[in-house]
Amino acid sequence: MAAYLVRLKVTLDDVExxxxxxxxxxxRIRFDRLHEVLQAAYGWSNSHLYEFRIRDVGFGIPDGGFDDPIDARKATLLSAIEDIGARS
Structure with a gap:
């Protein structure tokens, strides 16, 4: 199967x-790998927790809390979009 690529536009909220x-x-990139790509793209040092949100669903690293996100190490961008039905 061909490896399809996607171009993402990533903006930071509340920054001017x-x-x-x-x-x-x-x-098919996993969210934990996407996190690493963005760390490199922004020149960050991976010093904070992260969470990706698609509509009202979060993907990150669960910490045992009540409202934990879906494990980013087990979810891919493609599977998330297919499951949630988001187009953008």
Missing amino acids: PLVMRRVVVPF
Whole structure:
């Protein structure tokens, strides 16, 4: 099967001026790997917890709390979009 790529436009909320990056990644990338790509794209040092949100569903590293996100080490961008039905 061909490895499909997707171009993502990533912007930071509540930051002025606008901070944006475009990255091209495999559509089947796991969220923990996408986190690593964004760390490199922004020049960050991986010093904070993270959570990706698609609509009202979160993907991150569960810490045993009540409202834990889905484990980012087990979910891919493609599976999340298929499950949630999001198009953007």
